[in-house]
Each structure stands twice: as C-alpha cells, then as structure tokens.
Amino acid sequence: MSTSSSLPFEEFRGEIAKAYPSKVGKKRMKSMIQATPREPREIQANVRTVPGIISQRGCTYAGCKGVVLGPTRDIVNITHGPIGCGFYSWLTRRNQTRPETPESENYMTYCFSTDMQDEHIVFGGETRLKEAIQEAYDLFHPKAIAVFSTCPVGLIGDDVHAVAREMKAKFGDCNVFGFSCEGYKGVSQSAGHHIANNQIFKHVVGTEDEAPEGEFRVNLLGEYNIGGDAFEIEELFEACGITLVSTFSGNSTVSHFARAHHADLNLVMCHRSINYLAEMMETKYGIPWMKVNFIGAAATAKALRKVGEYFGDEALKAKIEKVVAGKLTETQEYAAEVRKRTQGKTAMLFVGGSRAHHYQELFKELGMKTIAAGYEFGHRDDYEGRTVIPDITIDADTRNIEELKVERDPELYRERKTEAELEALKAKGLEIADYEGMIPDMDPEAFVIDDVSHYELEKLMEHYKPDLICAGIKEKYAVQKWGVPLKQLHNYDYGGPYAAFGGARNFYEEIDRMVGSKLWDMVTPPWLRPLEPRPVEIV
Amino acid sequence: MKTTDTSNNVPANETVATAPVRPLKISKPGRAPVTHNACTVCLPLGVSLAFRGVENAVVVLHGSQGCATYIRRYLISHFKEPVDIASSSFTEASAVFGGAQNLKTAIDNVRISYTPAIIAVGTTCLADTIGEDVSMIVREYIKEHEGEGDLPLFVPLPIPNSRGTHIDGLHQACRAAVEYLSLGPEDSFQAPAELPLADATTPVGIFPGLVSPADIRYLKELVQDCGLRPVVLPDLSETMEGGLWDQYEPIPKGGTAPAEFAALRDALGTVEFSTTVHKDSSAAELLHERLGIPLLRAPLPVGISATDRLIGTLLDWSGNEISQKHQQERDRLIDAYADGHKYLSGLRVAVFGEEDLVLGLSGFLNEVGMELVIAGTGGRTS
Numbered sequence: 001m002s003t004s005s006s007l008p009f010e011e012f013r014g015e016i017a018k019a020y021p022s023k024v025g026k027k028r029m030k031s032m033i034q035a036t037p038r039e040p041r042e043i044q045a046n047v048r049t050v051p052g053i054i055s056q057r058g059c060t061y062a063g064c065k066g067v068v069l070g071p072t073r074d075i076v077n078i079t080h081g082p083i084g085c086g087f088y089s090w091l092t093r094r095n096q097t098r099p100e101t102p103e104s105e106n107y108m109t110y111c112f113s114t115d116m117q118d119e120h121i122v123f124g125g126e127t128r129l130k131e132a133i134q135e136a137y138d139l140f141h142p143k144a145i146a147v148f149s150t151c152p153v154g155l156i157g158d159d160v161h162a163v164a165r166e167m168k169a170k171f172g173d174c175n176v177f178g179f180s181c182e183g184y185k186g187v188s189q190s191a192g193h194h195i196a197n198n199q200i201f202k203h204v205v206g207t208e209d210e211a212p213e214g215e216f217r218v219n220l221l222g223e224y225n226i227g228g229d230a231f232e233i234e235e236l237f238e239a240c241g242i243t244l245v246s247t248f249s250g251n252s253t254v255s256h257f258a259r260a261h262h263a264d265l266n267l268v269m270c271h272r273s274i275n276y277l278a279e280m281m282e283t284k285y286g287i288p289w290m291k292v293n294f295i296g297a298a299a300t301a302k303a304l305r306k307v308g309e310y311f312g313d314e315a316l317k318a319k320i321e322k323v324v325a326g327k328l329t330e331t332q333e334y335a336a337e338v339r340k341r342t343q344g345k346t347a348m349l350f351v352g353g354s355r356a357h358h359y360q361e362l363f364k365e366l367g368m369k370t371i372a373a374g375y376e377f378g379h380r381d382d383y384e385g386r387t388v389i390p391d392i393t394i395d396a397d398t399r400n401i402e403e404l405k406v407e408r409d410p411e412l413y414r415e416r417k418t419e420a421e422l423e424a425l426k427a428k429g430l431e432i433a434d435y436e437g438m439i440p441d442m443d444p445e446a447f448v449i450d451d452v453s454h455y456e457l458e459k460l461m462e463h464y465k466p467d468l469i470c471a472g473i474k475e476k477y478a479v480q481k482w483g484v485p486l487k488q489l490h491n492y493d494y495g496g497p498y499a500a501f502g503g504a505r506n507f508y509e510e511i512d513r514m515v516g517s518k519l520w521d522m523v524t525p526p527w528l529r530p531l532e533p534r535p536v537e538i539v
Numbered sequence: 540m541k542t543t544d545t546s547n548n549v550p551a552n553e554t555v556a557t558a559p560v561r562p563l564k565i566s567k568p569g570r571a572p573v574t575h576n577a578c579t580v581c582l583p584l585g586v587s588l589a590f591r592g593v594e595n596a597v598v599v600l601h602g603s604q605g606c607a608t609y610i611r612r613y614l615i616s617h618f619k620e621p622v623d624i625a626s627s628s629f630t631e632a633s634a635v636f637g638g639a640q641n642l643k644t645a646i647d648n649v650r651i652s653y654t655p656a657i658i659a660v661g662t663t664c665l666a667d668t669i670g671e672d673v674s675m676i677v678r679e680y681i682k683e684h685e686g687e688g689d690l691p692l693f694v695p696l697p698i699p700n701s702r703g704t705h706i707d708g709l710h711q712a713c714r715a716a717v718e719y720l721s722l723g724p725e726d727s728f729q730a731p732a733e734l735p736l737a738d739a740t741t742p743v744g745i746f747p748g749l750v751s752p753a754d755i756r757y758l759k760e761l762v763q764d765c766g767l768r769p770v771v772l773p774d775l776s777e778t779m780e781g782g783l784w785d786q787y788e789p790i791p792k793g794g795t796a797p798a799e800f801a802a803l804r805d806a807l808g809t810v811e812f813s814t815t816v817h818k819d820s821s822a823a824e825l826l827h828e829r830l831g832i833p834l835l836r837a838p839l840p841v842g843i844s845a846t847d848r849l850i851g852t853l854l855d856w857s858g859n860e861i862s863q864k865h866q867q868e869r870d871r872l873i874d875a876y877a878d879g880h881k882y883l884s885g886l887r888v889a890v891f892g893e894e895d896l897v898l899g900l901s902g903f904l905n906e907v908g909m910e911l912v913i914a915g916t917g918g919r920t921s
Contacts, residue, residue, distance in 0.1 A: 019651070019652070020648075020651065021647065021648070021651060024648065048628065048630060049604060049628050050628070050644065050648060051625075051626065051627045051628040051641045051642070051644045051645035051648065052599065052625045052626075052627070052628075052644060052645030052646065052647065052648030052649045052652075053625075053648055053652070054623050054624075054625060054652075055604060055608075055626075055628075056608070057604060057608060058604075058605050058608045058609065059603050059604060059605020059606075059608065059609075060605070061605060062605050062608070062609065078573060081664070082581055082664050082700060082701050083574065083577050083579055083580065083581055083704070083917070084580055084581025084582075084583070084584065084606070084609065084610075084664075084700075085581075085605075085609070086574075086577070087577055087579070087580050087581070088580070088609035088610075088612065088613055089609075090576075110575055110576060111575060111576050111577065112573050112574070112575050113573070113574045113575075113577060114573065114574070115574035115577065116701060117701050117702070118699065118701045118702055120701075121664075121667075121668055121701050131573070132573035133573075135573045136573055150664070151602065151603050151634070151663070151664055151665035151668070152664045152665065152667075152668040152701075154634070155634060155665070155668045155669055156668060182634075183603035183604075183605040183606070183665070184602075184603040184629040184630065184631055184633070184634045184665060185631060189605075396630075396631070396632070397630065397631070400631055454623060455652055455789075458787050472612075473612055473615050473616050474608070474611050474612060474615055476615070477615060477619055477620050477621045478621035480783075481621065481781075481783050481784040481788075482783070482784060482787075483783055523783050
C-alpha cells in the first residue's frame with residue numbers, strides 16, 4: 001500500500017483521478033469533495049456513469065419495481081419484458097411484510113413476467129400483456145395489478161398505459177396501471193423512484209374514502225421494511241398513540257396508499273426516493289411533510305419528539321416522553337457497553353440515497369468515525385440540502401421524466417397548519433418541507449464521493465484503511481478479500497431490523513461482532529509471519 | 540426429451556440423451572402468457588459467467604447499465620465472490636441513435652482499468668431490439684486502434700437474448716470462445732493464439748455447463764486420474780471461489796488460459812454435459828465439425844450410470860485402467876445406495892431447474908429408487 005493517509009485531500013483526489021483518461025478523471029473529480037460545511041462546494045451527483053466504469057448503480061426499472069412498488073404485498077406486479085428483469089427483481093427475502101391473516105393476499109414471494117420472446121419483440125407484445133393481465137386476474141382476483149416496462153417495451157412501442165386502462169375498465173374491480181420505467185431512461189434507479197411516485201399518486205392515492213380512526217394520523221414515506229424496520233417503527237407509533245395511515249411502502253397494501261390522503265402529516269425517511277410524493281400530496285391535499293430519521297436511538301427519540309411538537313398536543317407529548325424515557329436509556333446503556341470495543345474505529349458508507357447519511361447516527365453512538373461516505377443514486381440536494389434545488393442543472397435525463405402538474409383538490413384539500421404555524425415549527429428545528437442533506441452532519445475532514453466506482457473504493461480503502469465498510473452485495477466480497485468486513489445496508493445481510501430503539505440495539509450487536517472478529521487475524525498463517533521470540537514454557 | 544437406453548455401451552463420439560425411465564408429460568413451453576416464478580434467467584448472465592472462467596477476460600455488456608448490475612448482483616450473491624461486468628451504459632439518446640460510441644468508450648475504460656487479455660462483448664435486449672451489431676462495432680474499434688501493442692483479443696457475442704436462457708448463453712459463449720480463441724473465426728480478423736503445449740499429457744476438452752467451482756476441481760482431478768489433461772471451459776474453479784487477496788486483483792487469477800485454448804485443437808476428445816443445447820450452440824460440436832474431434836454429449840454426471848459413462852469414455856480414450864481411488868469411491872457409493880434404499884425408495888420428488896441439471900438429477904433419483912413425479916425447466920427444449 002503506497003499511499004500515505006497524511007496525503008492532503010486535494011492531492012489524494014488528484015491521485016485517484018490520475019488513473020483515468022483525462023476527460024473521465026476531470027469528470028470524476030467533480031464527484032469528490034471534502035465535507036467542509038463552511039466552504040459550500042458543489043458536488044456532482046445524479047449524472048450518467050461513464051461507460052465501462054464499474055458502477056454499483058442499477059436501472060430505472062429496478063428503482064420503480066424493485067424499490068418503491070415491490071414491498072406492497074397485495075399488488076400483482078407484472079414485468080413486461082424478457083425473463084431476466086423480472087427474475088432479478090424477484091423480492092424473496094429483502095422486504096418483509098405481515099399479512100393480516102395467513103389467508104390474506106401476499107404476492108411478494110411471486111415473480112410474474114410476460115417472458116417476451118423474439119416474436120413479441122418483432123410483432124409487439126400488447127396482446128401477450130393483455131393475456132398476462134387476464135391470467136393474473138383470473139388466478140388471484142387481486143385489488144391491483146401493476147405493469148412495469150423493460151427496455152425493449154419502450155423501443156417497440158407497446159403502450160402499457162392503454163392496455164392497463166382497457167383491462168381496468170374490463171374488470172371493474174381491479175385497479176390496473178402501468179409504468180414507463182424502461183431501464184435506459186434515467187441516470188440510475190432514482191429515475192424509477194420518480195416514475196413510481198407519479199403513477200402511485202395518479203392512480204392510487206386518494207381513491208378510498210374510508211378514513212382510519214385516530215387523533216394523530218401520519219404517513220411514513222420512504223421506509224421499505226428491509227429486515228423488519230417498519231415493524232419496529234409501527235410498534236413505536238402504536239405505543240405513542242400515533243396512527244399510521246400508510247407506509248410507502250414497507251408492510252403496505254394498496255388500500256393503505258388509497259387512504260393516505262387522510263393523514264395530517266407525512267414523515268419522510270428516504271428523501272431521495274419519495275420526496276416527489278410528499279410534495280404532490282402537500283399541494284393536492286394540504287398535508288405538510290417533515291424529514292425524520294428513525295435510524296439511531298437518539299435520532300429516533302428526536303423524530304418522535306418532532307411529531308409531538310408538530311401536533312402540539314400535551315397528552316401526546318407526554319406519552320412520547322414516557323416511551324422515549326423507557327427505551328432510550330436502555331438502548332444507550334447497551335451502546336456504552338459496546339462502545340468499549342468500538343470506540344475510535346472507522347467506517348465508510350456507500351449506499352442508497354439516504355442510508356449513507358442515516359447510518360452515521362448509529363456509528364456516532366458507537367463512538368465510530370465516518371471517514372468517507374457517498375450515495376449510489378443521490379442527487380445534490382441529498383448531499384447539500386434542499387436549498388440547492390433551484391441551482392441544480394436540469395439535464396436531458398431529468399427532463400425525460402414526467403413532472404406531474406398537481407393542483408389543489410377542490411374537495412379533498414384541507415389546510416392542516418397555517419403558513420405561520422409551519423414557520424413557527426420550523427423555528428423550533430423541525431425540518432418541515434426541508435432536508436439539510438448529509439454533508440452538514442459530517443466531520444469536516446470526511447471524504448464525500450458520489451457513485452463510487454470499484455476502483456475508487458479500492459483507492460479509498462488503501463488510503464484510509466477503514467475498520468468497516470457499509471455498502472451492498474456488489475462491493476461486499478471485493479472488500480472482504482482485503483480482510484475488511486462489509487455490512488450490507490441494502491438488504492442488511494438478511495439481518496435486522498435496525499430502525500428505532502430495538503433496531504439500534506441489533507445494529508450495535510452486529511457491528512460489535514463484525515469489527516471485533518478475530519477471523520481476519522488468522523489470514524496469515526504462522527509460517528508466513530515474521531519470527532517473534534517466544535517465551536519457552538517449561539513444564 | 541426422448542427416452543433412450545441408459546446402458547453403458549454408447550459409442551464415445553455419439554450424442555447421447557437420457558431421460559428418466561418413466562416418460563414424463565411434457566407441456567409445451569412458452570405457452571402461458573404470464574410466467575410466474577421462472578426457472579430461468581436471461582442469456583447475458585450465462586455469457587458473463589462463461590467469460591468469468593476465461594483467464595484475464597472482462598465482459599462488456601452492450602446496453603442499459605441495469606443489466607450488468609442485476610447480473611452482477613445475482614452472480615455475486617450466488618458465488619459470494621466479486622464479479623465485475625462492464626456496461627456501455629445506454630442513455631435514451633443511445634437507445635434512439637445507437638450506442639456504438641458508448642461501447643467504444645466502455646472498451647477504452649475497461650482497457651485502462653483492467654488491462655485484460657480478452658474482452659468479450661455481449662449484447663442485451665436493448666441493443667438487440669435496436670439492431671446493434673456488436674461484431675461490426677468491435678471490428679471498427681480494432682481498426683481504429685490498429686497497431687496498439689496492448690490491444691486485447693475481442694470475442695463479440697451477437698447472440699439474440701430473446702432466444703434462450705442463461706444456459707444457452709453460457710454454451711453459446713463457450714462456443715464463441717472456442718471459435719475465436721482456439722480455431723479463429725471464419726471471417727478471421729484476429730488470429731488465435733499459437734502456443735506450445737506446456738504439458739505433454741494428451742488434452743481432453745470438458746465443457747461442463749453450469750456447475751460449481753468445486754465440481755470443476757473434482758472433474759479436473761478425475762480427468763487427470765484417467766491419465767489425461769483436462770481443459771475446462773469455463774474454468775470457474777479458482778475465479779469464482781478464491782481466498783483473500785494480498786494485493787488488488789482487478790481480474791481474479793485462474794480461468795481457461797490461452798495455452799489451453801490452443802490445446803483444444805489437439806484434444807483427444809471433448810465432453811459436454813448437455814444434451815439439450817442445440818448443436819449450433821455447442822462448443823463440442825464445433826470442434827467435432829471443424830477438426831473431427833470425438834465428443835461425448837451427456838447429461839450432468841450425477842449418479843452411477845452417468846458417471847460410469849463419463850469415466851468409461853475417458854478410459855476408452857486414454858487406454859488406461861481406472862485408478863483404485865475412483866474404483867473405491869464407486870464401491871462406497873453403491874454401498875451407500877443400498878444402505879439408503881429403505882429410506883428413499885418410493886419417495887415422490889419434484890425437480891426443477893436447468894434442463895441438463897434436471898436430467899442429471901432425474902437419473903440419480905431413479906437410481907436410488909425415488910419416484911420423479913414432476914420435472915420442470917424453463918428451457919424450450921422438447
């Protein structure tokens with residue numbers, strides 16, 4: 001390992017870029033900055049990956065089908081395309097769900113595809129798609145069927161929306177809607193999130209009148225119930241007397257979405273994947289939204305208190321304090337125990353559009369330092385905060401995705417809070433319709449990098465020698481080949497939950513196990529180790 | 540699937556097909572409009588895996604970056620090893636106007652980051668649908684970079700994705716690798732490697748299809764013990780199951796080496812564990828057609844009969860006796876069959892998976908007295 005960790009940021013960045021052709025190097029340099037808050041510097045994000053550079057990003061279809069719509073259990077999701085795309089996005093273990101009864105609908109363990117063949121590419125696949133929708137309807141009689149377009153569909157001109165409309169009219173009791181989420185459409189899966197938000201807003205939200213009972217009604221947006229996170233949060237809300245109308249989309253049903261307009265507050269976890277829906281619901285129904293984070297014990301307490309503050313009800317606040325008092329101390333005591341072993345260790349996080357930020361909270365609680373972080377599909381606002389949104393360059397890829405024109409609903413709009421009330425809440429530190437991004441929360445020395453490539457990750461490891469890396473399956477084994485443990489934060493290595501208080505405890509335990517493992521010390525056998533004088537034991 | 544005699548007296552150079560003894564009802568594939576819970580993945584996965592077993596090779600998939608990412612995600616989770624696959628990362632504009640420039644940029648960047656000896660260029664549905672000709676783009680690239688000393692060998696794989704499964708992709712990629720790296724393509728613009736044999740033992744080609752790295756290590760040992768030199772394609776034995784690194788390996792060590800590709804030309808025979816893959820997709824058939832190399836195409840050797848046929852053929856070719864080690868192993872297996880029979884006899888089993896795996900397992904299940912009640916594959920062979 002040649003690089004010294006004392007190399008200043010600028011030089012180190014230059015060294016990373018040096019290995020690329022100069023044009024590529026210059027482009028990549030713009031995606032790497034230091035997290036110095038006093039010198040606001042622009043990070044390049046959400047731009048196309050250079051062909052041939054191994055990125056961890058997925059496609060538009062992956063973001064639409066796999067991330068946003070996948071975790072809803074009673075929608076039959078049909079992939080219109082060749083078999084691969086449907087198979088790869090088969091959600092068998094990652095997102096959890098709890099049907100009300102064992103007989104209740106749950107299609108998440110199924111994978112449906114039109115399995116397009118040559119003849120459909122040549123002569124069009126609409127007929128086959130209609131047959132597929134009909135067959136799914138006949139087999140399951142689901143409440144909703146969603147159709148996801150893959151690359152060839154857009155190119156051969158199959159109109160999935162027209163087919164969906166026709167079938168919906170034909171069935172009468174099944175909501176059928178389509179997504180033009182062809183893989184090539186956007187820079188990353190982020191484009192797919194936006195497309196999913198639009199269609200769910202257009203076709204589902206606000207379609208059921210029945211309002212759920214409850215005094216303090218909220219929606220939780222951008223929580224996908226990986227490893228059972230949503231269950232933890234649901235439990236917490238229940239204990240506090242907060243009514244969860246719907247979660248987009250962990251442990252959700254299509255009816256939850258349809259009734260979401262009855263909530264009085266939208267809580268946004270993953271800002272990147274779902275802020276569109278939060279904004280549109282605010283315009284149409286008058287529901288304010290607030291950024292929260294339930295990852296980390298202190299962050300969870302903070303988020304709950306913010307909800308109490310928003311509703312301004314003393315009984316609710318007292319109930320929240322009671323729940324927090326019981327759980328926070330207990331969790332912090334456990335963290336203190338683990339911290340004896342984790343204090344001073346270092347971590348790097350390269351994941352998602354919010355997790356690279358949220359999980360820094362948990363590491364802080366363990367006394368661990370985040371020395372580098374970056375998103376896979378974040379935008380500038382996820383790094384620098386929403387204040388930069390007006391300055392973000394709108395490129396062809398962004399223009400490609402429909403911006404819905406949303407207006408106030410004449411019947412369903414209801415003002416929850418006046419402008420003045422919202423301003424007062426903001427003054428109290430509530431992130432109302434705002435997100436400050438990852439950078440302000442980071443150590444000023446930390447390295448921030450967007451869409452880290454395989455090669456760059458290797459350079460960062462060589463330079464910083466971290467004790468732990470958090471990323472996904474695509475990085476996992478390459479990192480562990482170096483003897484550095486990698487915790488997957490996309491699917492939690494099928495562990496978890498890590499949200500809220502109970503989740504935080506699980507995470508401390510997991511990190512304790514991973515950074516304390518003796519396995520990596522055994523890599524070098526004794527015959528390859530330099531000779532050490534050994535005490536001679538005489539029996 | 541036709542039912543044939545599964546006896547051991549099959550001529551070595553004949554394509555052999557076996558099926559479970561009880562004729563199964565075969566439903567016509569591709570009929571159901573909605574396919575649920577498929578047993579197959581897409582063709583580029585097979586292509587990518589095949590070249591993961593070729594020494595110093597990198598795959599570039601021409602199309603949307605999601606294809607490379609999904610395939611990586613899937614292969615990495617399965618093998619628990621790093622797998623790099625590059626992509627030409629189509630934009631909407633490339634989808635409309637063609638992605639040749641993207642592919643060339645991708646090749647440039649792969650050459651810089653990996654300095655590979657071989658670049659295999661596969662296609663995806665997107666590239667197929669808009670009619671991209673990867674062979675032509677590769678030819679253009681070679682022309683544009685003529686004379687550059689570090690220019691790798693290219694294997695273009697213009698295989699339409701909507702015409703097969705991952706297994707078809709794997710076999711067709713192996714055939715293309717043999718064509719380009721052993722024989723030289725008919726419209727040769729790249730000469731195959733001319734390398735002397737490092738090992739004097741007579742080579743035998745093994746095209747195992749989709750088996751595990753441990754299977755491949757065992758097959759190599761078996762062929763060696765029969766007095767022959769195994770040339771396995773794809774050779775995933777080290778590339779997809781390795782230990783820790785002391786220095787970064789952009790491309791993991793191992794895989795079928797250039798000298799081994801050259802050795803295939805002098806092979807005594809080839810064994811391909813597939814009876815379902817079409818003749819035009821078979822590497823063994825290609826060597827047979829072009830060089831008259833005898834071949835054995837058989838289902839995956841699971842169980843006594845199928846393994847007997849494999850070992851019998853290898854011994855026929857080498858003229859050697861079976862080693863005591865393998866004879867003893869066979870004896871122990873028969874013994875285990877007898878011991879296990881009372882537990883297994885008559886149990887009803889469903890098997891699903893790749894066609895040749897299903898055939899191989901069916902043969903084995905039949906041997907141990909289990910009753911195969913349903914066999915499912917996602918392939919189109921009938």
